[in-house]
Amino acid sequence: MLVIIVFFLCHWFFxxxxxSFFLHRYASHQMYTVSRGWERTIYLCTWIAQGSSYLVPRAYAVMHRMHHTYSDTEKDPHSPHFFKDVIHMTLHTARxxxxxxxxKDLPEAQFTKEYLPAWNRLxxxxxxxxIRVLFGAAYVTIYILFAPNAWWFLLLPIHFLMGPIQGALVNWCGHKYGYRNYDNGDHSKNSSPFGIVMMGELFQNNHHHAKNNANFARKWFExxxxxxxxxxLHAVKIIKLKPLAVSV
Structure with a gap:
């Protein structure tokens, strides 16, 4: 049982x-600079960590930039206010x-002006x-070997769809539930005062107020x-955080 718990938590948090670190704060917002070698290393780690639910960085970044420009309007690729449930929102986002x-679809030019990391072979x-199926088979194998009973296999769908599930939680909860520190003209909210489980990603109201600020927390309890x-990573010179583009 311990192996399964550790595996699930490691998969979730990595x-x-x-x-958050690469797809959101780098590919989408360019909050830090990084050498070519380290970019490729982080790129590879992103693929391994997401595995069967790997999200291609350039597509993710374009879509996220759209989300900020059109936040909670009909052109927002994942606003929860135009769908009856999170599943329909996620399917729309996936398309x-x-x-x-x-x-098949080309983004508006404004969303490709900034740098988009791409590693076409990977x-x-x-x-x-x-490849996605092979990752899934590896997850199943771990459960076959270490799960104490069949009930634990109910966690496997989360492993298979880890990236989209995490994105859906942020996009749905972060624009429906919680409190607001700022009036951003949209429905963005801070869904958690601590944000540990989602590693800061549920401070959506703070992030939408200052999208270039790498720190999503504002209050003392966030x-x-x-x-x-x-x-x-900045201190050990793996990345270089950019100065804030806006004041908060």
Whole structure:
């Protein structure tokens, strides 16, 4: 049982960290600079951490930039205020995401002006159905070997869809439930005063107020774990945090 608990927690937090640290704060917002070698290393770690639910960075970044520009309007790719439940919202988001990944749909030029990290060989490989299935098979194997009973297998769908599930939680809860520190002209909210479980990502109201601020926490009782890790990486010169573009 302990192996399963540790595996689940490691998968959850590593997937979420690289989602927040690389896909969100770097690919989408360019909150820090990083050398080419470290970018590739972080890129690879993102793929491994997300595994079967790997989100292609360039498509994620374009879609997230759209979200900020059109927050909680009909053109927002994932506002919860236009869908009856989180599943319909997520399916809508997935269709937009696939269109950007395949090139079937082209984003507006304003969303591609800033740097978009791309590693075409890894993206093409990691996005293959067979690779996603192999990751899923690895998760199942761990449960077969270490799960004390069949009930634990109910956690497997979360492993299979880890990235989209984490994104859906942030997009749904972060624009429906919680408190507001700022009036941003949208429905963004801070869904948790601590944000540990989502590593700072549920401070959506704070983030929408100052999207270039790498620290999503504002009040004394708010804590952004991803930002704390980023400060360590900055201190050891793996990344270089950019000065804040806005005052808060």
């Amino acid at each position: 997937s979420l960290f690289f989602h 937009i995401f696939r269109g950007f990944v395949t090139g 993206d093409n490989f990691g996005n293959k159905a067979v 804590f952004d774990l991803t930002y704390s890790i980023m400060r360590v």
